[in-house]
Every structure is written in C-alpha cells, then in structure tokens.
Amino acid sequence: MSLTLSMPSSRKGDGAAPSFRRPPLVPVLAALAVALALAVLMAIATGGVSVPLDRSLSHLASLLGLPGTPLSERDWMVLTMLRLPRIVLAAAVGVTLGVAGVALQAVFRNPLADPGLVGVSSGAALAGSAAMVLGVSGLGLARSGLSLATVLPLAAFLGALAATVLILAISRRDGRNAPATMLLAGIAVNAMGGAGIGLFSYLGDDLALRQMTFWMMGGFGGSGWAQIGPAMLLMGLATAGLLAGARRLDLFAMGEREAFLQGLDPHRFAVRTVLLVALGVGAAVAVSGLIGFVGLIVPHVMRILLGPVHSRLMPATALAAAVLLVLADTVARTIAAPADVPAGLLLGAVGGPFFLWLLRRRSGGLGGA
C-alpha cells in the first residue's frame, strides 16, 4: 500500500506554529566557564584580607622566575591555606548539588525535586550531627583509626540514602511518583530529621552544639585541604556517575514505562541514580552543611534556557551552580566582614522566594508535573 495515497493535509498547527530551536550548547558552556573563571578570580582577590589580583599575578610571575614581587608570607598563607580551599569547595559543592538536583528531578519526574526540599539533605544532616556529637569513638569506630573528616561524609551518605529510599518508597505507587505526595513526604522526612537533630543538639556539649549549629547553617569556611579531601573525592565520583547516565535520565524522565519499552531497566537505573545522589549530597552536606535551593534554582533556569535533554542540561547546571556558590560564598565573606555570614542562610533568603514564585508560575500547582 502506498503512503502517498492520502496524506492528511496540514491544518491548524501543523507548520503554522513557529518552529523553535534550542540555543547551541557550546557557546553557553563557554560563557559559563568564563563566568566561573571571573567569579573565582574575584573570590581570590576579595575577603577580610584584600589581595588585589595584580599582586597575586606578580607573585605567580616571581615564582616562575619572571620579574615580579612575591606576596608577604601572611598573604600567601591566607590565599593558599584559607581562601583557595574554600573557593574550590564552594565550586565543587555547587557542581554536586546542581547535578544531583537534576538527577533527582528526573527520577521523581518532577522539576520541584530538590535534595533540600525532599529531605535528602536533612537525612544527611541528621546522620552527620550524630557523628559530630557522638564522635568517632562514640560510634564504636575508635580503633578503626578513621578521622571525623572521613567518618562524617560516610555517615552523611548513609543518612542521605536512608532519607531518599524512604521518600521514594512513600511517593511511589504503581511505579509512578505522585508529585504532591513526594513533597509532603519530604516535609515529613525534614520534620523527622529536624527532631533527630534537635535530640543530638540536646545531647551534645557546648562545643559540639556550637560546631553543629554553624555547620548546619551551611557554609564553606573553616575547612583546609585535609578536611575537604575525602568529601571532594566522593563528590567527584557521584557527579561523574550521574553525568555518565545523562542519556538514560532522558529516557527515565519520559516515564518508567516508556523507559522500559525503549530498552532501559528502569528499576536498576533508579536505584543506581538514587545511590549516586545520596553519595554526592551526603559528601556535600558533610563538608558544607545545608546549602538549599541550588539544586532547584539552577536546573530550573538552565532548563528554560537549554531544554530538558540531560546531556546538555547537566554540564551547564554544574558550571552555573559552581558560579552561584562561589559568588554566594564571596558575598558571605565580605558582606559583614570580618564576620563570616553562613552562605546557606544567604541562599535560603534568595531561594525561598524563588521557590514560591515557581509554585505560583507552574500551572496546576503541585500536581502539574
């Protein structure tokens, strides 16, 4: 039978609607990379101790044997031991939370899923505060020789994992995720996490309490290279794993049934993705506390700009989230210098209203996914 017999003629819509094109990825990535470089340079130059860029460059030149003046011992220490690890950490946490947010949104098939909102971060924070208050010996690991810097990310990972599995189990019915149920389950998990954290702050001594409180407000201060090392490794692994699954996330985002019909084992893939998200978020929370809304705001803006295809969305989100957190941290360091405002509080102040706007904007509210 021939196809040319009767082709229904084009009518309303067909061809008449403006055919649209997504913007090309490479220029967007290049622009974001430049923005990240500028943000990092600015972050290096500003802070309680101001070290203008030309002096840093002059120092670098002198190191390379070119004419230049080396920095004072104190400035050099401030830059390499305090400021740089902080900037690197902020960027890494941005990358991790941004990519984890995108992955979670695909798994829940809901653009409102965010590690903070659905309780993944809060599970990590609960397990982390337990590790802080009880200490390495309190967890029965005294003889393992592990330091708190290693135990904390692991504990946070387990906490994040438990919370994610709980939320998935509650919000999934017949292989489908009900968006409203997911957010409500997130509220419940957040509340339980809060209660548990309250319990540990009650049990902890003054020092542990103070440490915990500042940790949970979210920020990048006070960590040297040694403290952030293990967490950086875990965040790198999780992010690489999630990026490698970009194409399968596309399939998954179409629906579990569709994904299976097109050749994906959706159950195995969901488990793998959730594990990687928990690993990345757990490690991020361990070193920087609760940094909310990054995984929500940045993917949302990037999705508007580049569309939902994950091989495009994830790298752009990673870079943009790194820019956002490096900038947020720079503001946090300088806005009330010499005091160090927790960057997590700043982001909450911006992210909360953004989330409300998002809820208003989405047609159909919670169920509109």
Next chain:
Amino acid sequence: MLEAIDAGLTIGRARLLDGVTAAVRPGRVLAILGPNGAGKSTLLSLLSGERRPTAGRVLLDGVAMSAIPAPRLAVRRALVAQHQAVAFAFSVEEVMELATEPWLIRPGDRRALIADCLIRAGAGGLAGRLMPQLSGGERQRVAFARALAQLAAGRHGHDVAGPSYLLLDEPTASLDPAHQHHLLRAARDWVERTGGGCAVILHDLTLAARYADDGLLLAGGRVAWAGSMSGLPVPVLERVFGTAFVRLDLPEAEGVVYAATGRAAASGKMICE
C-alpha cells in the same frame, strides 16, 4: 512469532486476564477487540514484556519475554501507549532522537530516519514543536512515529534475528477520521515493508475489518472469539457488547462497515463476568 499461551494475570483478587492464547504473526495485523475493561491493554502489556503473566507464558520466537533483557527487547518490539505522559518540555525532535540514540547511526542517517518516520506517521509538520504544546491526537502521531523510529534504528546497519512487532494501544482514539486511516495504513505498510507483525487495539470495527487480517475478541479477560477478521460473526459481537450490530458490504467504503445500532441485542444481555 510473538505469542501468549494460556496467559493469565491476577493482581490481588482481580483476575484481569484468564487463559488467553493469542499470536502476533510476522506479516500480519491482529486487531484486539472488546468492550471497555475486557483486558485488551493488559494483554498488550503482557505481549510487550512490561508485565509478566501470573499464569501461562508469553514467548517471543519461543523464548520467554521475561528472559530477554530490556535493550534487546527494544529492537524487537515497540509499544504505543494510550496516553503520553510529559513531565518535561522535550521537543518532538528530541523525543525522536532519544528513541534512535542507543544505536550507533551516522548523524545524517539518523536525521533522515527520523524525518521519514515522522512523515509516515503523519507528523511531518510537528518536528519543531514541544511535546506539552501538542494536542492529544498530535501526541499520538508522534508516539507512533517514535515507535517506528525505535524499531528502524535498531536494525539500521545491524543484523537482528527475527522480525519486529509493533503494538498499538488504541492509536486512533484521539485522531480525526483522515488521520485514523493514515495511521493504520502506515502500520499496514510497515508490516508489508519490514515483514514484522502488528497488534492493534481498536474500538472501530470498520477500521479493524479494513486494516487487520486477524481478530481477537476479548470479554471479561477471556477470549470470546478469535479468527480471520473477514469471519467476525455479528451474533458474537452482539453477545459481547450487549448491543445490536449491523454489518454492511459497501463497495463505496471499500469493504465491510459495522454499525452499532444502540438497541438491545436480540440475543440478550452482555455475558461478560
């Protein structure tokens, strides 16, 4: 051959399918007919491997569907579901690329393949649109094009043993009459071109008589009748649907026309449990 042998599916206490034997044969179109809730979609989900039967077997060329890994199944069968869920604003082009992506194809060939499938499905003008902005009928056409692309891409430059199967769940439900004929003609054309087999759920008996070779009439999760579409007996239809039918041979319509009269069937009430 893709076949269900004495297949049953029981979920909790609900017996959705009971002892159903059905075969989708290469080179043939099978129409799956029956009242709402008869188990048509359930049968299709068993045939696609999406669900496993709780009794009996579902076999692809003699191998249990459940024993074939998902990526290999994706080359051998595609299913167009009744509803197309869209959580994110993928464009039609992106959806089509995704369906062809697992297989290594040169970009030029891929573009040609996608354009070809869209035109065959009567969705040629929709390539640049976003899924959430499409009407129900437009989405159905895109879903059909995607199924064609999935099966075509899997065979592009690869040796795949055995024919493929196209499973369509009420593909004409939201289509206007011209597109209904166009889509079923495209399915028929696919069967003749590729030597694959097609199973299609239809409510329109006239369309079924026109485009299908074989028919399977389900009622209450059981097979009420199976055979060549040309031999579909009106009394059985009336018994199963509980309404009187008229069957006309109309040369102007190029075949048989079935019309439900809406009057109670002479043979009495529905017998579906």
